[in-house]
Amino acid sequence: xxxxxxxxxLSPATAALVLSALVFPIASRADWLSYRGPAxxxxxxxxxxxxxxxxxxxxxxxxxxxxxxxxxxxVAGDRAYTMGNTKNVDSVFCFDARTGKEIWRHNYPLDLDKxxxxxxxxxxxxxxxxxxxxxxxxxDLFALDAATxxxxxxxxxxxDFGGKRPQWGFAGSPAVDxxxxxxxxxxxxxxxxALDKATGSVVWKSGDDGAGYASPVVATIGGKRxxxxxxxxxxxxxxxxxxxxxxxxxxxTSYDVNAATPLVVGDRIFIxxxxxxxxxxIEISGGRAVEKWRNKNLKSQIASPVYSKGLVYGIDDKAxxxxxxxxxxxxxGAVKWSQRGIGGALVAADGKLxxxxxxxxxxxxxxxxxxxxxxxxxxxxxxRCWAQPTVSGxxxxxxxxxxxxxxxxxxxx
Numbered sequence: 001x002x003x004x005x006x007x008x009x010l011s012p013a014t015a016a017l018v019l020s021a022l023v024f025p026i027a028s029r030a031d032w033l034s035y036r037g038p039a040x041x042x043x044x045x046x047x048x049x050x051x052x053x054x055x056x057x058x059x060x061x062x063x064x065x066x067x068x069x070x071x072x073x074x075v076a077g078d079r080a081y082t083m084g085n086t087k088n089v090d091s092v093f094c095f096d097a098r099t100g101k102e103i104w105r106h107n108y109p110l111d112l113d114k115x116x117x118x119x120x121x122x123x124x125x126x127x128x129x130x131x132x133x134x135x136x137x138x139x140d141l142f143a144l145d146a147a148t149x150x151x152x153x154x155x156x157x158x159x160d161f162g163g164k165r166p167q168w169g170f171a172g173s174p175a176v177d178x179x180x181x182x183x184x185x186x187x188x189x190x191x192x193x194a195l196d197k198a199t200g201s202v203v204w205k206s207g208d209d210g211a212g213y214a215s216p217v218v219a220t221i222g223g224k225r226x227x228x229x230x231x232x233x234x235x236x237x238x239x240x241x242x243x244x245x246x247x248x249x250x251x252x253t254s255y256d257v258n259a260a261t262p263l264v265v266g267d268r269i270f271i272x273x274x275x276x277x278x279x280x281x282i283e284i285s286g287g288r289a290v291e292k293w294r295n296k297n298l299k300s301q302i303a304s305p306v307y308s309k310g311l312v313y314g315i316d317d318k319a320x321x322x323x324x325x326x327x328x329x330x331x332x333g334a335v336k337w338s339q340r341g342i343g344g345a346l347v348a349a350d351g352k353l354x355x356x357x358x359x360x361x362x363x364x365x366x367x368x369x370x371x372x373x374x375x376x377x378x379x380x381x382x383x384r385c386w387a388q389p390t391v392s393g394x395x396x397x398x399x400x401x402x403x404x405x406x407x408x409x410x411x412x413x
Contacts, residue, residue, distance in 0.1 A: 004330045012262060032075045032392045035124040035173040035304075036261050037347065041215045042306035044349040044391050050412030051364055057378030058362065058411040061395060062100025066093050067403045068112060069120030075392035076127045079103065079146070083134060084403045085112050092125060092134050092142070094149060095394065100407060104149035110136055115168045118384070118401040120278060122171035123215075128197060133181060137169030141183070143200060150352035153200035162187035166211050166232065167255060175216040175227070177240055182218060182227050186211030192229055192238060206243030209234060213259035214304070221267050221284050228264055232256035235271055235289065249289035260300035260314070263307040263330075268292070270330060271339035274301020274317055281333060293333045298326050302386060303345040306353070311336065311369050313353060315343060327369060345388040348355040354410075356381075356389045358396050362408065380406055 016209045025063040036042050041156070042188045050058075067084025074081050080097040083090065092106040112119040115137075123135040131152065133142045139157025144150065157163035157170060163185035173386040181197040191207035201234040210232030214318040218240060225240040233256060235249040251258060254275035272279035280297035284290050298305065298314045303315030307330065316326045325342040328335055343358030348367055352375070356362040360381035394411030 011210065030075075030151045030393045031077065031126040031127075032390050033072075034074060034175065035072060035126070035215050035388075037390075039194075039261055040219075040261060041265075041308070041345045042216070042304060042388070043308045044164045044347065046349050046391055046394075047352040048412065049352060049391070049394065049410045051375045053364070053378050054375040057380060058396075061098075061407045061409050064093070064095060064100055064102070064405045065403050066399065066405045067091055067120060067277040068118050068387045068401065069122065069403065070401055071121040072096060072387045073390040073397035073405070074125050074127050075390060075397070076146070078393075079140060080397060080407070081127065081132055082399065082405065083121040083123070083125060084109065086403070088112055090121060090136055090140070092149065094146070097196045097315075097407070103141075106142065106144055106151070107151045108136075108140060108142075110138060113137055117386075120280065120403075122213075122403070123173045126176060127178045130253045131186045131197065133174040133176070133197070135170055135172070135174060135183070137165075137171070139163055139165060139170050139185070141174075143197070155195070155200050157183070157187075161185045161190040161193050161205070163190065164210060166213060166307075168213065168257075170211065171213040171259065172211070173215040174220050177218040177225070177227070180240065182240075184214075184216055184229055184231070185212045186232070191231065191334060192216070192227065192236075192243060194227075194240075194243060204243035206238055207245065208235065209236065210256060213257060217262055217264050219264040221264065222287070228262055228269060230258045230260070230262050230271060232258060235269065237284065237289070247284060247287060247289040249282050249291070251277075251280070257301065259302055261304040263305065263312065265330065268330075270305070270307065270312055272298050272300035272314060274299045279328070279333065281330065289336040294302065297328050297333055297335045297376060300371065303388065306346055306348045308367055310349045313346060313348065313367075315345065318343070323358075325355065325372065327372070329369070336369040337371050344385050347391060349390055349391045354389050354391055354396055356385050356387075358375065358385055360385050360400060362389070362396070362398060375377060380408060
Protein backbone atom coordinates (compact mmCIF):
# COMPACT_ATOMS: atom_id res chain seq x y z
CA UNK A 1 0.00 0.00 0.00
CA UNK A 2 1.35 3.45 -0.89
CA UNK A 3 0.64 6.88 0.54
CA UNK A 4 1.69 9.10 3.43
CA UNK A 5 3.22 7.24 6.39
CA UNK A 6 1.25 7.03 9.63
CA UNK A 7 2.68 9.38 12.24
CA UNK A 8 4.70 7.56 14.90
CA UNK A 9 2.91 9.71 17.48
CA LEU A 10 -0.35 7.83 16.88
CA SER A 11 -1.25 5.10 19.35
CA PRO A 12 -1.35 1.53 17.98
CA ALA A 13 -5.16 1.52 18.23
CA THR A 14 -5.46 4.81 16.34
CA ALA A 15 -2.97 3.65 13.73
CA ALA A 16 -5.02 0.49 13.17
CA LEU A 17 -8.13 2.59 12.60
CA VAL A 18 -6.32 4.79 10.09
CA LEU A 19 -5.12 1.74 8.17
CA SER A 20 -8.61 0.25 8.22
CA ALA A 21 -10.13 3.47 6.91
CA LEU A 22 -7.65 3.45 4.03
CA VAL A 23 -8.58 -0.04 2.89
CA PHE A 24 -12.26 -0.17 3.85
CA PRO A 25 -14.79 0.73 1.14
CA ILE A 26 -16.41 4.16 1.25
CA ALA A 27 -20.12 3.96 2.09
CA SER A 28 -22.49 4.26 -0.85
CA ARG A 29 -26.25 4.66 -1.27
CA ALA A 30 -26.55 0.89 -1.56
CA ASP A 31 -24.88 0.26 1.79
CA TRP A 32 -26.95 -1.06 4.69
CA LEU A 33 -24.82 -0.09 7.69
CA SER A 34 -27.09 -0.78 10.63
CA TYR A 35 -30.02 -2.97 11.66
CA ARG A 36 -32.85 -0.90 10.17
CA GLY A 37 -30.86 0.58 7.33
CA PRO A 38 -30.75 4.27 6.29
CA ALA A 39 -32.59 6.53 8.78
CA UNK A 40 -33.64 3.41 10.76
CA UNK A 41 -36.88 3.17 8.76
CA UNK A 42 -36.37 -0.31 7.28
CA UNK A 43 -36.28 1.22 3.81
CA UNK A 44 -33.55 1.56 1.17
CA UNK A 45 -33.09 4.19 -1.55
CA UNK A 46 -31.71 1.53 -3.90
CA UNK A 47 -33.18 1.45 -7.44
CA UNK A 48 -33.30 -0.98 -10.33
CA UNK A 49 -34.29 -4.13 -8.46
CA UNK A 50 -35.95 -6.93 -10.38
CA UNK A 51 -39.61 -7.40 -9.54
CA UNK A 52 -40.09 -10.86 -11.05
CA UNK A 53 -38.11 -14.03 -10.36
CA UNK A 54 -37.24 -16.68 -12.92
CA UNK A 55 -39.61 -19.63 -12.77
CA UNK A 56 -37.29 -21.52 -10.40
CA UNK A 57 -36.76 -18.52 -8.08
CA UNK A 58 -34.03 -15.88 -7.78
CA UNK A 59 -30.45 -16.83 -8.62
CA UNK A 60 -28.51 -17.97 -5.57
CA UNK A 61 -25.17 -16.18 -5.58
CA UNK A 62 -23.80 -17.97 -2.52
CA UNK A 63 -24.66 -19.74 0.74
CA UNK A 64 -22.99 -19.90 4.15
CA UNK A 65 -23.49 -21.32 7.64
CA UNK A 66 -23.31 -18.64 10.33
CA UNK A 67 -24.64 -20.31 13.47
CA UNK A 68 -27.87 -20.00 15.40
CA UNK A 69 -29.45 -16.59 15.87
CA UNK A 70 -31.66 -13.85 14.51
CA UNK A 71 -28.96 -11.29 13.67
CA UNK A 72 -29.58 -9.67 10.31
CA UNK A 73 -26.89 -8.80 7.74
CA UNK A 74 -25.24 -5.40 7.35
CA VAL A 75 -23.29 -4.40 4.24
CA ALA A 76 -20.63 -1.82 3.35
CA GLY A 77 -19.20 -1.87 -0.14
CA ASP A 78 -18.41 -5.46 -1.00
CA ARG A 79 -18.35 -6.75 2.55
CA ALA A 80 -21.24 -8.29 4.45
CA TYR A 81 -21.40 -8.94 8.20
CA THR A 82 -23.58 -11.01 10.52
CA MET A 83 -23.44 -13.06 13.73
CA GLY A 84 -24.40 -16.48 15.05
CA ASN A 85 -23.69 -19.13 17.69
CA THR A 86 -22.23 -22.61 17.09
CA LYS A 87 -21.55 -25.03 19.95
CA ASN A 88 -21.65 -22.26 22.57
CA VAL A 89 -19.33 -19.97 20.63
CA ASP A 90 -20.53 -16.65 19.25
CA SER A 91 -19.02 -15.64 15.91
CA VAL A 92 -18.96 -12.36 14.02
CA PHE A 93 -18.54 -13.04 10.28
CA CYS A 94 -17.20 -10.92 7.47
CA PHE A 95 -17.90 -12.19 3.93
CA ASP A 96 -17.10 -10.97 0.46
CA ALA A 97 -20.60 -9.86 -0.51
CA ARG A 98 -20.02 -10.84 -4.15
CA THR A 99 -18.68 -14.36 -3.70
CA GLY A 100 -19.46 -15.45 -0.13
CA LYS A 101 -15.79 -16.03 0.65
CA GLU A 102 -15.22 -15.75 4.38
CA ILE A 103 -12.73 -12.92 4.94
CA TRP A 104 -12.53 -13.17 8.71
CA ARG A 105 -14.33 -14.53 11.76
CA HIS A 106 -14.17 -13.26 15.34
CA ASN A 107 -15.07 -15.86 18.00
CA TYR A 108 -15.75 -15.70 21.74
CA PRO A 109 -17.31 -18.27 24.12
CA LEU A 110 -20.99 -17.79 25.00
CA ASP A 111 -23.91 -20.07 25.79
CA LEU A 112 -26.65 -20.58 23.19
CA ASP A 113 -29.47 -19.66 25.62
CA LYS A 114 -32.51 -20.91 23.72
CA UNK A 115 -34.92 -18.51 25.51
CA UNK A 116 -38.09 -20.32 24.26
CA UNK A 117 -36.83 -20.22 20.65
CA UNK A 118 -33.64 -21.26 18.87
CA UNK A 119 -31.50 -18.79 20.86
CA UNK A 120 -28.14 -17.44 19.76
CA UNK A 121 -27.31 -13.90 18.71
CA UNK A 122 -30.11 -11.32 18.47
CA UNK A 123 -28.45 -7.95 17.77
CA UNK A 124 -27.08 -7.02 14.32
CA UNK A 125 -23.56 -5.67 13.65
CA UNK A 126 -23.36 -1.91 13.18
CA UNK A 127 -20.81 -0.61 10.63
CA UNK A 128 -19.11 2.74 11.02
CA UNK A 129 -16.26 3.41 8.60
CA UNK A 130 -13.45 1.12 9.65
CA UNK A 131 -15.20 -0.37 12.67
CA UNK A 132 -17.83 -3.01 13.43
CA UNK A 133 -19.76 -2.83 16.72
CA UNK A 134 -21.52 -5.97 18.03
CA UNK A 135 -23.55 -6.89 21.13
CA UNK A 136 -24.23 -10.40 22.49
CA UNK A 137 -27.33 -11.49 24.38
CA UNK A 138 -25.28 -11.25 27.59
CA UNK A 139 -23.97 -7.77 26.79
CA ASP A 140 -20.52 -8.50 25.34
CA LEU A 141 -19.75 -5.33 23.37
CA PHE A 142 -16.96 -5.52 20.78
CA ALA A 143 -15.45 -2.86 18.59
CA LEU A 144 -13.70 -4.73 15.78
CA ASP A 145 -11.53 -3.63 12.90
CA ALA A 146 -13.79 -4.00 9.86
CA ALA A 147 -10.92 -4.99 7.58
CA THR A 148 -9.31 -7.65 9.79
CA UNK A 149 -11.76 -8.55 12.57
CA UNK A 150 -9.18 -7.73 15.24
CA UNK A 151 -10.47 -6.38 18.56
CA UNK A 152 -10.05 -2.64 19.01
CA UNK A 153 -11.74 -2.46 22.40
CA UNK A 154 -14.23 -4.43 24.54
CA UNK A 155 -16.82 -3.60 27.20
CA UNK A 156 -19.50 -5.61 28.99
CA UNK A 157 -22.97 -4.22 29.70
CA UNK A 158 -23.33 -5.98 33.04
CA UNK A 159 -19.75 -5.87 34.32
CA ASP A 160 -18.77 -2.37 33.18
CA PHE A 161 -22.07 -0.47 33.44
CA GLY A 162 -24.19 -2.47 35.89
CA GLY A 163 -26.62 -3.31 33.12
CA LYS A 164 -29.52 -5.65 33.83
CA ARG A 165 -30.07 -8.31 31.19
CA PRO A 166 -33.68 -8.48 29.97
CA GLN A 167 -35.49 -11.81 30.24
CA TRP A 168 -34.70 -12.79 26.62
CA GLY A 169 -31.26 -11.19 26.53
CA PHE A 170 -29.89 -7.99 25.04
CA ALA A 171 -31.17 -7.54 21.49
CA GLY A 172 -30.75 -3.86 20.62
CA SER A 173 -28.09 -3.09 18.02
CA PRO A 174 -25.68 -0.19 18.69
CA ALA A 175 -26.40 3.22 17.14
CA VAL A 176 -23.64 5.59 15.97
CA ASP A 177 -23.96 9.37 15.89
CA UNK A 178 -20.84 11.43 15.27
CA UNK A 179 -18.21 10.21 17.69
CA UNK A 180 -20.78 8.52 19.96
CA UNK A 181 -21.92 4.91 20.28
CA UNK A 182 -25.40 4.77 21.85
CA UNK A 183 -26.37 1.63 23.80
CA UNK A 184 -29.48 0.43 25.69
CA UNK A 185 -27.83 -1.11 28.75
CA UNK A 186 -30.55 -1.04 31.44
CA UNK A 187 -28.37 -0.19 34.45
CA UNK A 188 -29.24 2.01 37.42
CA UNK A 189 -27.93 5.43 36.53
CA UNK A 190 -26.80 3.88 33.26
CA UNK A 191 -29.95 2.84 31.47
CA UNK A 192 -28.55 4.42 28.32
CA UNK A 193 -24.80 4.75 27.82
CA ALA A 194 -22.92 6.83 25.26
CA LEU A 195 -19.34 5.78 24.57
CA ASP A 196 -16.56 7.34 22.56
CA LYS A 197 -16.70 5.03 19.54
CA ALA A 198 -12.92 5.19 19.02
CA THR A 199 -11.87 4.24 22.56
CA GLY A 200 -14.90 2.82 24.38
CA SER A 201 -14.60 5.42 27.14
CA VAL A 202 -17.83 6.67 28.73
CA VAL A 203 -19.03 10.07 27.50
CA TRP A 204 -22.31 10.06 29.46
CA LYS A 205 -24.74 7.75 31.27
CA SER A 206 -28.43 8.40 31.80
CA GLY A 207 -31.55 7.05 33.50
CA ASP A 208 -32.72 4.04 35.47
CA ASP A 209 -35.12 2.32 33.01
CA GLY A 210 -34.88 -1.36 32.26
CA ALA A 211 -33.57 -2.12 28.77
CA GLY A 212 -35.99 -2.84 25.97
CA TYR A 213 -35.28 -5.12 23.00
CA ALA A 214 -35.47 -2.43 20.29
CA SER A 215 -32.46 -0.64 18.83
CA PRO A 216 -31.72 3.01 19.66
CA VAL A 217 -32.48 5.58 16.98
CA VAL A 218 -30.80 8.98 16.71
CA ALA A 219 -32.65 11.76 14.88
CA THR A 220 -33.17 15.50 14.86
CA ILE A 221 -36.52 16.14 16.58
CA GLY A 222 -37.78 19.64 17.23
CA GLY A 223 -34.43 20.98 16.07
CA LYS A 224 -32.53 18.99 18.72
CA ARG A 225 -30.37 15.95 18.09
CA UNK A 226 -32.09 13.23 20.10
CA UNK A 227 -31.42 9.62 21.10
CA UNK A 228 -34.75 7.75 21.01
CA UNK A 229 -34.97 4.56 23.06
CA UNK A 230 -37.87 2.14 23.46
CA UNK A 231 -37.23 1.04 27.04
CA UNK A 232 -38.92 -1.74 29.03
CA UNK A 233 -41.78 0.55 30.04
CA UNK A 234 -41.49 3.81 28.10
CA UNK A 235 -40.37 5.64 24.99
CA UNK A 236 -37.62 8.05 26.05
CA UNK A 237 -35.85 10.92 24.29
CA UNK A 238 -32.39 12.02 25.45
CA UNK A 239 -30.24 14.98 24.47
CA UNK A 240 -27.45 13.43 22.43
CA UNK A 241 -24.91 15.88 23.87
CA UNK A 242 -25.17 14.91 27.53
CA UNK A 243 -27.91 12.28 28.01
CA UNK A 244 -30.33 14.70 29.66
CA UNK A 245 -33.90 13.43 29.43
CA UNK A 246 -35.92 15.63 27.07
CA UNK A 247 -39.27 13.84 27.18
CA UNK A 248 -40.91 10.54 28.09
CA UNK A 249 -43.98 8.59 26.98
CA UNK A 250 -45.04 5.62 29.17
CA UNK A 251 -45.70 2.41 27.19
CA UNK A 252 -46.27 -0.80 29.11
CA THR A 253 -46.24 -4.20 27.37
CA SER A 254 -46.51 -7.63 28.99
CA TYR A 255 -43.12 -9.06 30.02
CA ASP A 256 -41.55 -5.67 29.12
CA VAL A 257 -41.28 -6.78 25.48
CA ASN A 258 -40.92 -3.46 23.67
CA ALA A 259 -38.98 -4.94 20.77
CA ALA A 260 -39.92 -3.15 17.54
CA THR A 261 -37.55 -0.30 16.73
CA PRO A 262 -39.45 3.04 16.68
CA LEU A 263 -40.04 4.84 13.37
CA VAL A 264 -39.00 8.49 13.64
CA VAL A 265 -40.33 10.75 10.88
CA GLY A 266 -39.73 14.45 11.51
CA ASP A 267 -41.11 15.27 14.95
CA ARG A 268 -43.42 12.22 15.04
CA ILE A 269 -42.62 8.72 16.29
CA PHE A 270 -44.52 5.50 15.58
CA ILE A 271 -44.27 2.75 18.20
CA UNK A 272 -45.79 -0.72 18.31
CA UNK A 273 -45.65 -3.78 20.55
CA UNK A 274 -47.32 -7.16 20.93
CA UNK A 275 -49.27 -9.08 23.59
CA UNK A 276 -52.40 -7.19 22.57
CA UNK A 277 -50.89 -3.77 23.24
CA UNK A 278 -51.02 -2.16 19.77
CA UNK A 279 -49.47 0.95 18.27
CA UNK A 280 -49.42 4.73 18.62
CA UNK A 281 -48.17 7.90 16.99
CA ILE A 282 -46.35 10.29 19.30
CA GLU A 283 -45.57 13.89 18.40
CA ILE A 284 -42.82 15.81 20.16
CA SER A 285 -44.14 19.33 20.63
CA GLY A 286 -42.93 22.01 23.01
CA GLY A 287 -40.61 19.54 24.69
CA ARG A 288 -43.47 17.13 25.44
CA ALA A 289 -44.46 13.74 24.02
CA VAL A 290 -48.06 14.10 22.85
CA GLU A 291 -50.20 11.14 21.79
CA LYS A 292 -51.81 11.78 18.38
CA TRP A 293 -53.58 8.43 18.13
CA ARG A 294 -53.47 4.91 19.59
CA ASN A 295 -55.11 1.64 18.48
CA LYS A 296 -54.54 -2.11 18.11
CA ASN A 297 -54.34 -2.22 14.32
CA LEU A 298 -50.66 -3.26 14.38
CA LYS A 299 -49.12 -5.18 17.28
CA SER A 300 -45.44 -5.70 16.41
CA GLN A 301 -44.19 -8.23 18.92
CA ILE A 302 -40.90 -9.24 17.23
CA ALA A 303 -40.37 -7.81 13.74
CA SER A 304 -39.80 -4.07 13.37
CA PRO A 305 -42.20 -2.33 10.96
CA VAL A 306 -41.24 -0.35 7.86
CA TYR A 307 -42.06 3.28 7.01
CA SER A 308 -42.33 4.50 3.43
CA LYS A 309 -44.27 7.36 1.82
CA GLY A 310 -46.70 7.93 4.67
CA LEU A 311 -47.45 4.25 5.25
CA VAL A 312 -46.33 1.72 7.85
CA TYR A 313 -46.02 -1.97 6.94
CA GLY A 314 -45.61 -4.48 9.74
CA ILE A 315 -46.18 -8.03 10.93
CA ASP A 316 -49.11 -8.09 13.34
CA ASP A 317 -48.53 -9.89 16.64
CA LYS A 318 -45.92 -12.70 16.55
CA ALA A 319 -43.69 -13.46 13.60
CA UNK A 320 -45.46 -16.82 13.12
CA UNK A 321 -46.47 -17.98 9.65
CA UNK A 322 -50.15 -17.33 10.41
CA UNK A 323 -49.53 -13.69 11.33
CA UNK A 324 -50.81 -11.08 8.88
CA UNK A 325 -48.86 -8.35 7.16
CA UNK A 326 -50.71 -5.10 7.84
CA UNK A 327 -50.49 -1.70 6.16
CA UNK A 328 -51.58 1.27 8.28
CA UNK A 329 -51.67 4.99 7.61
CA UNK A 330 -48.88 6.73 9.53
CA UNK A 331 -50.89 9.87 10.19
CA UNK A 332 -54.17 8.30 11.29
CA GLY A 333 -53.44 4.68 12.22
CA ALA A 334 -56.22 3.45 9.94
CA VAL A 335 -55.78 0.03 8.35
CA LYS A 336 -55.25 0.24 4.58
CA TRP A 337 -55.09 -3.53 4.08
CA SER A 338 -54.18 -6.79 5.80
CA GLN A 339 -52.81 -10.03 4.33
CA ARG A 340 -52.78 -13.20 6.42
CA GLY A 341 -50.21 -15.99 6.33
CA ILE A 342 -46.98 -14.01 6.08
CA GLY A 343 -45.12 -13.73 9.40
CA GLY A 344 -41.35 -13.22 9.39
CA ALA A 345 -39.91 -9.76 8.61
CA LEU A 346 -39.61 -7.24 5.80
CA VAL A 347 -37.91 -4.16 4.37
CA ALA A 348 -38.80 -1.77 1.54
CA ALA A 349 -36.76 -0.87 -1.55
CA ASP A 350 -37.40 0.50 -5.05
CA GLY A 351 -41.16 0.77 -4.57
CA LYS A 352 -41.37 -2.84 -3.41
CA LEU A 353 -41.78 -4.74 -0.17
CA UNK A 354 -39.07 -7.38 0.27
CA UNK A 355 -40.55 -9.94 2.65
CA UNK A 356 -38.99 -13.06 4.16
CA UNK A 357 -41.84 -15.09 5.63
CA UNK A 358 -41.37 -17.10 8.79
CA UNK A 359 -41.43 -20.26 6.67
CA UNK A 360 -38.58 -19.03 4.42
CA UNK A 361 -40.52 -17.77 1.42
CA UNK A 362 -39.14 -14.66 -0.28
CA UNK A 363 -42.00 -12.45 -1.45
CA UNK A 364 -41.70 -9.34 -3.60
CA UNK A 365 -44.85 -7.22 -3.34
CA UNK A 366 -45.96 -3.79 -4.50
CA UNK A 367 -45.40 -1.01 -2.02
CA UNK A 368 -48.98 0.21 -2.03
CA UNK A 369 -51.67 1.50 0.28
CA UNK A 370 -54.52 0.10 -1.81
CA UNK A 371 -54.05 -3.66 -1.50
CA UNK A 372 -51.47 -6.41 -1.01
CA UNK A 373 -50.18 -7.53 -4.39
CA UNK A 374 -47.44 -10.15 -4.56
CA UNK A 375 -45.31 -9.91 -7.71
CA UNK A 376 -43.03 -12.90 -7.09
CA UNK A 377 -42.76 -15.67 -4.51
CA UNK A 378 -40.14 -18.38 -4.04
CA UNK A 379 -39.12 -20.73 -1.24
CA UNK A 380 -35.51 -19.78 -0.49
CA UNK A 381 -34.82 -21.17 3.01
CA UNK A 382 -36.07 -24.00 5.22
CA UNK A 383 -37.05 -23.72 8.88
CA ARG A 384 -38.01 -20.65 10.89
CA CYS A 385 -36.92 -17.19 9.74
CA TRP A 386 -37.18 -14.14 12.00
CA ALA A 387 -34.28 -11.96 10.80
CA GLN A 388 -35.12 -9.13 8.43
CA PRO A 389 -33.84 -9.43 4.85
CA THR A 390 -31.17 -6.93 3.79
CA VAL A 391 -31.04 -5.30 0.35
CA SER A 392 -27.75 -3.94 -0.96
CA GLY A 393 -26.04 -3.74 -4.35
CA UNK A 394 -28.78 -5.59 -6.23
CA UNK A 395 -28.62 -8.47 -3.76
CA UNK A 396 -30.88 -9.61 -0.94
CA UNK A 397 -29.35 -11.36 2.07
CA UNK A 398 -31.64 -13.75 3.95
CA UNK A 399 -31.07 -16.15 6.85
CA UNK A 400 -33.00 -18.50 9.08
CA UNK A 401 -32.77 -18.88 12.85
CA UNK A 402 -30.83 -22.12 12.36
CA UNK A 403 -27.96 -20.24 10.69
CA UNK A 404 -28.42 -20.85 6.97
CA UNK A 405 -27.53 -17.66 5.08
CA UNK A 406 -28.22 -17.07 1.39
CA UNK A 407 -27.28 -14.20 -0.92
CA UNK A 408 -29.75 -13.87 -3.79
CA UNK A 409 -29.60 -11.86 -7.01
CA UNK A 410 -32.24 -9.11 -7.36
CA UNK A 411 -30.31 -7.03 -9.88
CA UNK A 412 -32.40 -8.05 -12.87
CA UNK A 413 -29.23 -8.59 -14.93
